[in-house]
Amino acid sequence: MTEIKKANELYFTFHNGNKVPALGLGTANHGDKIPQTKEAVKTAIRAGYRHIDTAWVYETEHIIGEALKELFEDGEIKREDLFITTKIGTPLAETPEISLNQSLKELGIDYVDLLLQHWPTSRKPIWKVEGVEIDRKHNKANNKNPVEYDFVKYYKAIEDLYEKYPEKVKNIGVSNYSTEFLEKLLKEAKHKPVINQIELHPNLSQRDLVKFNTDNGILVTAYSPLGSSGAPNAKIPLVLELAEKYKTSPNAILSSYHINQGVIVIPKSVNEERIKQVTELIPLTEEELEALNKIGEENPQRFIAPEFGRKLGFKHWP
Numbered sequence: 001m002t003e004i005k006k007a008n009e010l011y012f013t014f015h016n017g018n019k020v021p022a023l024g025l026g027t028a029n030h031g032d033k034i035p036q037t038k039e040a041v042k043t044a045i046r047a048g049y050r051h052i053d054t055a056w057v058y059e060t061e062h063i064i065g066e067a068l069k070e071l072f073e074d075g076e077i078k079r080e081d082l083f084i085t086t087k088i089g090t091p092l093a094e095t096p097e098i099s100l101n102q103s104l105k106e107l108g109i110d111y112v113d114l115l116l117q118h119w120p121t122s123r124k125p126i127w128k129v130e131g132v133e134i135d136r137k138h139n140k141a142n143n144k145n146p147v148e149y150d151f152v153k154y155y156k157a158i159e160d161l162y163e164k165y166p167e168k169v170k171n172i173g174v175s176n177y178s179t180e181f182l183e184k185l186l187k188e189a190k191h192k193p194v195i196n197q198i199e200l201h202p203n204l205s206q207r208d209l210v211k212f213n214t215d216n217g218i219l220v221t222a223y224s225p226l227g228s229s230g231a232p233n234a235k236i237p238l239v240l241e242l243a244e245k246y247k248t249s250p251n252a253i254l255s256s257y258h259i260n261q262g263v264i265v266i267p268k269s270v271n272e273e274r275i276k277q278v279t280e281l282i283p284l285t286e287e288e289l290e291a292l293n294k295i296g297e298e299n300p301q302r303f304i305a306p307e308f309g310r311k312l313g314f315k316h317w318p
């Protein structure tokens with residue numbers, strides 16, 4: 001693995017034999033960064049990325065769709081050379097077909113390479129209460145109040161989509177599953193998830209959860225590798241030290257940390273330099289990986305912690 005120097009050229013293989021690029025672009029942008037997503041997607045694809053991560057709730061799918069349309073029309077990339085992930089909107093968790101079709105429409109594509117259950121929970125679909133059209137602007141409500149939600153039942157609804165529309169959904173998986181949730185799901189799932197997408201970085205190394213996934217043939221995708229807004233992980237002294245040693249950026253150290261451990265990583269940036277930095281794969285040693293993992297074992301810090309996560313009993317909630 002250390003012979004490959006470009007993170008964007010490396011692929012991992014799912015238990016079903018399909019492949020996934022190890023590096024993807026995150027697109028959970030907010031505010032004025034939402035329109036900047038268009039240029040970010042173009043920059044990433046021109047820099048060699050082949051994997052885009054999005055979700056119904058991000059409100060960036062239509063912008064990504066604009067970027068893809070132009071790239072396809074200009075012949076810069078073909079759809080079949082890309083790996084596109086989206087996630088069922090939590091307010092639409094009980095109607096995943098509506099969520100999938102809205103995502104496909106906004107992205108302007110016929111299929112997604114990976115469809116994830118975003119959280120093993122749902123939020124109250126408030127348009128039903130208010131009698132308004134299904135509208136992403138209303139998805140922000142009720143973050144504190146997950147509805148009673150049978151996550152296994154609605155994973156099965158995603159399995160049904162996968163079986164019914166193989167031309168629209170190429171792989172299915174989950175996100176934000178703890179070991180306890182996965183154990184319950186694996187007893188009943190007909191199609192084992194190919195991926196569990198979780199928050200993962202040196203400040204939250206979660207080696208026990210990663211091991212549980214890999215022992216069960218499920219790949220892990222690391223989200224928020226920088227620690228999300230403000231990139232707190234880029235200031236970890238050991239990360240800075242390693243960036244100095246390898247004459248690279250903290251961002252490349254933080255992405256390489258995952259890829260060297262067989263974990264897919266989806267850093268988000270709208271900054272051209274940062275988008276390009278992480279295509280570099282740094283051959284961190286076993287000792288360096290161990291030292292990075294220890295940081296989050298001694299003092300775990302989670303940066304994406306919606307209130308409903310506490311109610312679901314997830315670990316290390318701030």
Ligand code: NDP
Nearest residue numbers: 026027028175223224225226227228231267268269270271
């Ligand atoms: P990241 O950890 O990727 O951090 C991105 C943020 O850090 C951006 O605001 C970026 O700004 C900034 N940044 C990057 N490098 C630096 C630096 N060196 N100095 C200062 N700021 C920096 O955050 P995300 O939470 O976005 O996670 C990545 C992706 O994972 C998401 O975009 C989404 O696709 C996915 N995700 C999935 C979740 C799930 O529930 N499944 C939850 C959260 C994320 P700039 O753009 O200006 O570079």
